[in-house]
Amino acid sequence: MPAALLDIDHVSKRFVKQPNIGERIAGMLGVGPKAETVRAVTDVSLSVAKGEVVGLVGESGCGKSTLGRMIAGIYTPSDGKILFDKVPVAKSQGRRTQKLTTRVQMIHQDPFASLNPRIRIGDTVAEGPVAHNIVKGRDADSYVADLLGRVGLDPSYRRRFPHQFSGGQRQRIAIARALAMKPDLLVLDEPVASLDVSIQAQVLNLFMDLRQDLDLTGIFISHDLGVVRHVSDRVAIMYLGRIVELAPTSELYAAPNHPYTRALFESVPRIGVGKKSFRPIAGEIPSPLHPPSGCHFHPRCPFAGPRCKRETPPLTGIAPGRFSACHLNTGGTD
Numbered sequence: 001m002p003a004a005l006l007d008i009d010h011v012s013k014r015f016v017k018q019p020n021i022g023e024r025i026a027g028m029l030g031v032g033p034k035a036e037t038v039r040a041v042t043d044v045s046l047s048v049a050k051g052e053v054v055g056l057v058g059e060s061g062c063g064k065s066t067l068g069r070m071i072a073g074i075y076t077p078s079d080g081k082i083l084f085d086k087v088p089v090a091k092s093q094g095r096r097t098q099k100l101t102t103r104v105q106m107i108h109q110d111p112f113a114s115l116n117p118r119i120r121i122g123d124t125v126a127e128g129p130v131a132h133n134i135v136k137g138r139d140a141d142s143y144v145a146d147l148l149g150r151v152g153l154d155p156s157y158r159r160r161f162p163h164q165f166s167g168g169q170r171q172r173i174a175i176a177r178a179l180a181m182k183p184d185l186l187v188l189d190e191p192v193a194s195l196d197v198s199i200q201a202q203v204l205n206l207f208m209d210l211r212q213d214l215d216l217t218g219i220f221i222s223h224d225l226g227v228v229r230h231v232s233d234r235v236a237i238m239y240l241g242r243i244v245e246l247a248p249t250s251e252l253y254a255a256p257n258h259p260y261t262r263a264l265f266e267s268v269p270r271i272g273v274g275k276k277s278f279r280p281i282a283g284e285i286p287s288p289l290h291p292p293s294g295c296h297f298h299p300r301c302p303f304a305g306p307r308c309k310r311e312t313p314p315l316t317g318i319a320p321g322r323f324s325a326c327h328l329n330t331g332g333t334d
C-alpha cells in the first residue's frame with residue numbers, strides 16, 4: 001500500500017444548534033428549548049493514498065459534506081486530526097496550513113452559486129493562482145486559456161460571464177478553477193447532482209480523464225451509488241455521522257456486508273426491472289441531535305438484537321482491505 005496522502009484520525013465534528021430569538025426568550029422564561037448539539041461526524045478514521053479516489057456515500061444529513069469540509073480545511077474538527085501530507089489541515093493551524101489548503105481544493109454541487117455573476121470567468125479562474133503566486137499576473141490569461149481547453153471549453157470563453165454558460169459548462173469552469181491551484185487533492189461534493197443525466201456522464205468522464213493525466217487524489221461525495229461506482233477506487237458508506245462500511249468499489253458492489261449498505265443497494269430503483277425490485281429503507285433517519293444508542297442503525301435494521309442497542313460496533317476488518325461496523329461480523333447481536 002503506498003503512503004497515505006490524507007490521514008483522517010478519529011475525527012468528530014459537533015455543531016451547537018442555537019435556538020432562534022423567539023426560542024431564546026421562551027428559554028429565559030423556562031419554557032423554550034436550550035442550545036443543542038448536532039453530532040454531524042463521529043469518530044471517523046480513513047487513510048487515502050496518493051492517486052486514489054475514495055467515494056463517500058450515504059443518505060442526506062449523514063455528515064458527508066461536513067467531513068469533506070473538514071478535509072478541505074473549511075471546518076476544524078471538534079476531536080481528532082486530519083493530516084494532509086503529514087501536516088494538520090485546519091484553519092486554526094496558522095500560515096503553514098493556509099498555504100497547504102491551496103493543495104486541497106473543493107468543488108461544490110451548485111457551480112452557479114460558487115461563481116461571481118459579475119466577474120468574467122477568466123478572472124474568476126485566474127484570481128486564486130495569481131493571489132498565491134502560482135502564476136504571474138502577466139501570464140494569467142494564457143494560463144486560463146490553457147486550463148479552459150483542458151476541461152473541454154473554448155479558450156475564448158474566458159471573456160464571458162457565468163450566466164452565459166449551461167450547468168455542465170459551469171461545472172467545468174469550477175473544475176478549471178480548482179485545477180488552477182495545482183491541487184494534489186480534490187474534494188468533490190455532489191459535483192454532478194444538479195446536472196442532467198447526459199451532462200453528468202460528460203463531467204464524470206472529464207474528471208476521470210483529468211484524474212489520470214494529473215495523478216489526482218480525490219474524495220468524491222455523493223448520495224448516488226451509480227455515480228460513485230463509476231469514479232471511485234474505494235467506497236466509504238456513512239450513516240448518521242459514522243463510516244459503517246469501507247471496501248474496494250468492486251467488492252462492495254459485488255457483496256455489500258453491512259445491513260445498512262445492503263438496504264441502501266436494495267432501495268435503488270433499477271431501469272428495466274419491475275416496480276417491486278426496490279425496497280425503501282424502513283423508518284426515518286434519526287436526528288443527529290439525538291442519535292440512537294449503540295449501533296445508530298439498529299432501529300431500522302432487520303437483524304438488530306439487544307447487543308446492537310447496547311454497544312457501538314467498531315469498524316472491523318472482515319477481509320483484506322474490507323471493513324464493516326456490525327456485530328453480525330463479531331460474535332452476533334445476542
Ligand SMILES: Nc1ncnc2c1ncn2[C@@H]1O[C@H](COP(=O)(O)OP(=O)(O)OP(=O)(O)O)[C@@H](O)[C@H]1O
Nearest residue numbers: 015017038040059060061062063064065066067288
Ligand atoms: N453549520 C452547521 N450548523 C449546524 N448543523 C449543521 C451545520 N452543517 C451541517 N449541520 C448538520 O450536520 C448534519 C450533517 O450535515 P451534512 O451536510 O454534513 O450531511 P450530508 O450527508 O452532506 O447531507 P446532504 O447530502 O443533505 O448535504 C445534518 O444534521 C446537518 O443539519
